[in-house]
Amino acid sequence: MQVVDPHIHLWDLKTHHYPWLANPGVSFVGDARELKHDYLIDDLQADARDIEVLKVVHVEANHDPADPVEETRWLQAVADAGGSRGMPQGIVAAVDLSAPNAAQVLEGHAAFANTRGVRQILNVHEKPLYDYIGRHLMRDPLWRENFSLLRRHDMSFDLQLYPSQMTEAAALAHAHPGTQFVINHAGMFVDRSSVEGFRAWRDGMRLLATCENVAVKISGLAMFDHRWTVESLRPYVLETIDAFGTSRAMFASNFPVDRLFGSYGDLWNAYAAIVEDASDAEKDALFRHNAERVYRI
Template sequence: MQVVDPHVHFWNLDTHHYPWLANPGTSFAGDARELKHNYLPTDLLREAGDIDVLKVVHVEANHDPADPVEETRWLESIADNAAHAGAARALPDAIVAACDLSAPNAPAVLEAHAAFARTRGIRQILNVHENKLYDYVGRHYMREAAWRKHFALLERYGLSFDLQLYPSQMEEAAALAREHPGIQFVVNHAGMFVDRDSPAGYRAWREGLCALAACQNVAIKISGLAMFDHEWSVESLRPYVLASIDMFGADRAMFASNFPVDRLFGGYSKLWHAYASTVSDASDCERGALFRGNAERIYRI
């Protein structure tokens, strides 16, 4: 099976600082202590098994916030070194970099990221939740004037925005997408449907994604489902996979691995074959778009 994987993370703990891995703990997403080891392109390709990974998009891995551009510089160097060495895969093919858009230096950081050939977008995690177990950032960035001012600069540099948030934030995000039709948004992890214990939680997820899907500049990555379903199976993933595709269409949805994070709950090959099983009745054209084409088009690789 050939795939383009639009959501992977690499890190080198020997040379770089990742605060969340310096003193890892457990959370709803699993035991981060099991991730405290280097994870490089060679590791991903080694464990891919029968999956032919054609290209990958690296999404910022919570690198040292004091120097987010260093992560991009490092990723460019490992891809360049692999290319110069004649490697079959010079990964990553594209980079979604980190930037705190609320910070005074955000314009300079965006300009620095954009100077690298493989930079395609920015991710700043936005997840806010009333339950501290699920809360990532503790503030509503999308409501802050400085953040919104700097967000608008993405279009100047031709950068997309990877949108990681919860259903309760989706109406605000849809308004942001309507305000900036020239910026490509990509919803991360199928909208992170965390409140699964009530009909209201399911309704918020569905209605929020529908609002985002109504914006033609918004796409969705079907990934990260194992963070909320540690004992996942094809059947347990199927409703979220099919609902996401139904809302966004096969031309604005893409499968992704979220490795090595989702590796805590299953192997790389197992995950991709599970995705394939959920859309086994789709046409060849649709499967090609979901597994390869949409990621290539949206991230320009």
């Protein structure tokens, strides 16, 4: 199976600082203590085994917030090195758009050839277990002002949020039709214990799908389903594809985070089993071409 993986993370703990890996803990996502080791292109290729990974997009890995551009500098050097086959072909960098120096950070990222966009995690939840940042960044005037700078640099925005934030995100996407948005982890459907929770996720995803500049990555599902099976993933995968169509959805691994709950091959083969009745063109789009187009790699 050939894939383009648009959501992977790399880290070199010998040379770079990742605060969350310096003092790893246990959360709903899993046991980060098991991730406290270097994870490089060779490690990804070893995990891939029989899956032929053609290209990858690296999404910021919560690198030292004091120097987010250093992560991009390092990743570009990795991509330019002869042994990496040009990986990562795409870089989604970190930025705090609510910070006074956001414009300078974006300029720094834009200087590197493989930079394609940025991500700033937006997840806010009423339950402390699920809350990432404790404030609604999309409501911050400075954040919104700096968000408009993405278009200047032709950068996409990786949209990591919860269903309760999707109405605000759709308004943001409508306000910036020239910016490509990419929903992370199929919208992070976390409130799974009620009909209302499912409805909020389903309706929020369909609202975001009305924005032509929004695509979605089907990834990270194991963070909420540690003992996943093909059948437990099937409804979320198919509902996401039904909302966005096969032209704006793409499969991704979220490795090595999802490695906590299964192998690389098992994950991609599960995706393949779920869409086995799709046409060859649809499969090509979901597994390779959409990621190449959206991230321009």
